[in-house]
Amino acid sequence: MTGQRNSRYLEAIADAEPSPYWLDDADEPDANPMAVRDETCDLCIVGGGYTGLWTAILAKERDPSRDVVLIEAHEVGSAASGRNGGFMDSSLTHGIANAQQRFPDEVELLERLGARNLDEIAAAIDRYAIDCDFERPGVIEIASTRHSASYLDELREDHEQLLAMGQEAVLLDADAVRREVASPIFTGGLWRKHTTALVDPARLAWGLKRAAASLGVRIYEDTRATSLERSRTGATVHTALARIEARRVAIATNAFKPLLRRIHNYVIPVYDYCLTTEPLTPAQLESVGWRNRQGLSDISNQFHYYRLTADNRILWGGFDAIYHYGGKMSRDLESRPETWATLSQHFFETFPQLDGVRFSHAWGGAIDTCSRFSVFWGRALDGRVAYALGYTGLGTGSSRFGAQVMLDMLDGRETEATRTSFARTKPTPFPPEPFRFLAVQLTKWSLDREDRSGRRNAWLRLLDRLGLGFDT
Numbered sequence: 180m181t182g183q184r185n186s187r188y189l190e191a192i193a194d195a196e197p198s199p200y201w202l203d204d205a206d207e208p209d210a211n212p213m214a215v216r217d218e219t220c221d222l223c224i225v226g227g228g229y230t231g232l233w234t235a236i237l238a239k240e241r242d243p244s245r246d247v248v249l250i251e252a253h254e255v256g257s258a259a260s261g262r263n264g265g266f267m268d269s270s271l272t273h274g275i276a277n278a279q280q281r282f283p284d285e286v287e288l289l290e291r292l293g294a295r296n297l298d299e300i301a302a303a304i305d306r307y308a309i310d311c312d313f314e315r316p317g318v319i320e321i322a323s324t325r326h327s328a329s330y331l332d333e334l335r336e337d338h339e340q341l342l343a344m345g346q347e348a349v350l351l352d353a354d355a356v357r358r359e360v361a362s363p364i365f366t367g368g369l370w371r372k373h374t375t376a377l378v379d380p381a382r383l384a385w386g387l388k389r390a391a392a393s394l395g396v397r398i399y400e401d402t403r404a405t406s407l408e409r410s411r412t413g414a415t416v417h418t419a420l421a422r423i424e425a426r427r428v429a430i431a432t433n434a435f436k437p438l439l440r441r442i443h444n445y446v447i448p449v450y451d452y453c454l455t456t457e458p459l460t461p462a463q464l465e466s467v468g469w470r471n472r473q474g475l476s477d478i479s480n481q482f483h484y485y486r487l488t489a490d491n492r493i494l495w496g497g498f499d500a501i502y503h504y505g506g507k508m509s510r511d512l513e514s515r516p517e518t519w520a521t522l523s524q525h526f527f528e529t530f531p532q533l534d535g536v537r538f539s540h541a542w543g544g545a546i547d548t549c550s551r552f553s554v555f556w557g558r559a560l561d562g563r564v565a566y567a568l569g570y571t572g573l574g575t576g577s578s579r580f581g582a583q584v585m586l587d588m589l590d591g592r593e594t595e596a597t598r599t600s601f602a603r604t605k606p607t608p609f610p611p612e613p614f615r616f617l618a619v620q621l622t623k624w625s626l627d628r629e630d631r632s633g634r635r636n637a638w639l640r641l642l643d644r645l646g647l648g649f650d651t
Contacts, residue, residue, distance in 0.1 A: 187527070192516075193537075197541055198542055199544075200539065201261055201262060201265070202381050204381060206385070210400045213399055214250060214399040216421055218421060220246040222246070222247045224248070224431060225407075226430065226433065227256070227400065228260035228433055229582075232255070232387035234429045234585060235396045235398075239394035240394070248397045249396055250398075252403035255388045255400060258434075259544050262453070264496050264497075265379060266486070266575060267576040268576050269374040282600055282601050287344055289599070289601055290344055290346075296579055296583075301315070309383060309386030312378060312488075312489040314472065316375075317371050317375050318371055318374070318375035318473055320334065320476055321368050324366060325528070326477070334367055335350065350367075351367060359469070359473065361532070364528065376576070403419060404416050404432075404438055405419060406438065407430075412424065414563045416428060429589060430564065430566035430568075431566070431585075434447075434448035434449075434508065439566065442566060444609050444611070445555070445569065448502070450501040450543050452496060452515055453494065453542055454526070455492045455495070455539055472487050481497075481630055483498050483522075493533075501515065502619045508545055547568055547569055547574075549568070553571060553601075554577055554578075555605050565588045567582060584597055584602050622642070626639070
């Protein structure tokens, strides 16, 4: 790369606001007060992201008399729920291939449950009049010249599997995919037409907050849970200034340090980064095409995800996934200029016709990652406490399902979902440090090498044999 070209990519991000585009919104609701007095309730929910909010809403819909308290350490929607790409996928398992590897006897059931979950989200958005730019154009999984041509074979295999399960999917050759979205590097695509919706993720979180409050949920913000213990009538959640006595407790803490020691090794925080362009002019938008406004995602291991926003910006994220030694998390880590520069370079390689476009926002956030790459559940304190964690970047849609199963566990309800191995098993825990950090770095290096060569090395083949592999 010449210095001049490098400078062009850097200039595009020079004026970007280092904060999430979605949270730069005048309609952000006022913060709720913090909990300063002791409380009693039937259900205390720890965490004000999607999982916690859906748990609150479902709990009140099932039993309007149930007394529900939700506490959030910062503001509702300020973490992963308000800073993701806004892709709401029907898959509960991070794709059919991952489900076939881990739950081969339940693939069709899990696909059906996921499709139902997405329909129920759409119905709830309509029922509670949530203004979140919800649209359902589907997603195109993209193969490109950036990676090995073998991914075209994977698209064909996925297409056959989707058709066999009765899903609507269209296999696109290079010309067809470029007619949908014009990029000189695209070599093929698989358009899953009804399995993915797009939303404004922050407005979704704020809308769920209003819906929960309208049902009578008491929501406290700037209220961090510090510890959890058994009590005579259930469990006690301690905060800095208050104590909450609850019959049942739902833990929905995403990538943050969990209250239960037993799940510390199941989830690690991995940082993901994102850019949004300034709004495209009509001429710029015409040069790209994209009339059907699908979400796009590379099929490679180190993948980009990209989409149009309601005001015709392009959101462009992914590729780098950064784990810091010891699972470190801080606001400082949400800024990573070197990753933003890489994303800028990849953007203009994908859309050279947009040369001169600048990025308006650049940000990052932590993803709760587990070794099976999809949500898992568990109970503690003799069933008084339940948790749903580990979405690995897929929580915008599957968090409602995660909340539903967690609530079923707390209520002692046996359902079609709770009977699955998917709901009853946990991922393999991560090893302790320093082995954890080394394993993550080796895996990332190996996946990048596979993208370049089309071959899985000995380390990836070992992970496959141990049931820990992931083919994106």
